[in-house]
């Protein structure tokens with residue numbers, strides 16, 4: 741299987757981490773987003789959506805990172821995507837919540853405090869930064885409350901929902917999003933980051949700076 745990625749992007753990093761965790765061998769094909777390679781004709785022929793990650797498994801092409809997480813977990817017959825309908829619904833619920841709420845909120849801070857500088861887009865807009873914090877806060881409180889009662893997103897067992905939501909926090913320090921006030925949420929995030937597979941994927945993280953500066 742080929743995985744087209746811009747590795748430092750959270751949406752790509754979580755898929756790389758899951759592939760390591762499941763011990764799946766993927767050929768990583770790097771696409772340089774700051775250089776705009778995702779909008780080049782060759783890539784658009786593979787993925788009309790012009791975004792990363794993209795998984796190519798034979799004739800099957802799959803984009804949208806959470807769909808890829810689920811596909812890889814099921815392909816590996818992993819319990820990280822459970823089979824029981826209620827357990828599946830629980831995993832999907834948190835992944836949808838991440839796409840609908842957590843990701844957009846943390847994305848505002850990532851854009852304002854990290855991406856702007858990398859892409860030379862000027863100073864952060866204070867009103868947007870405030871909006872990012874205002875939108876993130878109730879969601880972080882929700883997660884804090886949730887992790888007071890369980891170790892992982894869906895109970896006591898690791899699932900693809902953990903990898904999906906953890907991706908929203910990959911740049912939390914750089915984004916100015918402190919997790920210290922949310923002790924159990926921070927404890928969960930530290931458990932995910934401590935996984936050998938996540939450590940392996942995080943090696944790509946610092947390269948966000950290199951990649952942008954060489955664009």
Ligand SMILES: N[C@@H](CCC(=O)N[C@@H](CS)C(=O)NCC(=O)O)C(=O)O
Nearest residue numbers: 746749751773791792793804805806
């Ligand atoms: N919801 C999508 C987001 C994909 C996405 O926006 N990826 C970024 C990674 S840097 C990208 O390709 N951006 C390039 C662009 O929007 O042109 C997913 O999770 O796969």
